[in-house]
Amino acid sequence: MAEVRTGGCQCGAVRFRVEGELGHGSICHCRMCQKAYGNVFAPLVSVREAMLLWTKAEPKRFQSSNLVQRGFCPDCGTPLTYEAPDGVALSIAAFDDPTDIAPVIQFGTEGRLPWVNGLHNLPERTTLEDVEAAPFLDKLISHQHPDHD
Ligand SMILES: [Zn+2]
Numbered sequence: 001m002a003e004v005r006t007g008g009c010q011c012g013a014v015r016f017r018v019e020g021e022l023g024h025g026s027i028c029h030c031r032m033c034q035k036a037y038g039n040v041f042a043p044l045v046s047v048r049e050a051m052l053l054w055t056k057a058e059p060k061r062f063q064s065s066n067l068v069q070r071g072f073c074p075d076c077g078t079p080l081t082y083e084a085p086d087g088v089a090l091s092i093a094a095f096d097d098p099t100d101i102a103p104v105i106q107f108g109t110e111g112r113l114p115w116v117n118g119l120h121n122l123p124e125r126t127t128l129e130d131v132e133a134a135p136f137l138d139k140l141i142s143h144q145h146p147d148h149d
């Protein structure tokens with residue numbers, strides 16, 4: 001039986017199902033990916049060799065160049081796809097369980113922000129170690145879709 005994985009956007013309006021082998025995971029530092037993700041790089045995994053099904057709404061798409069579309073949830077804005085003529089890639093962290101989808105290559109490194117390679121040297125705190133945030137967290141009610149269908 002083929003491997004089956006699920007995922008979707010933060011609000012749950014857009015959900016996907018992937019059957020079959022995932023391709024290589026990557027992160028892309030190019031300026032187009034930075035803007036599409038509103039972030040410092042884009043973590044993506046190719047689903048070119050697998051079957052991708054949209055099981056709720058489809059993403060809305062922005063034609064970011066003549067050759068590429070970027071899919072995102074029209075309701076909550078989560079970036080979900082990179083769609084090129086040679087296939088589709090999905091945002092790694094949009095999977096319900098992204099634990100084992102490790103990137104194996106970095107692309108677009110000419111666009112890498114100068115401080116990205118030092119991120120692992122920053123001081124660390126878990127959410128619960130952040131005592132100043134405790135009153136806020138005590139009142140917090142998540143509206144995020146759970147990590148399953
Ligand atoms: Zn959404």
Ligand SMILES: [Zn+2]
Nearest residue numbers: 028030033108
């Ligand atoms: Zn890129």
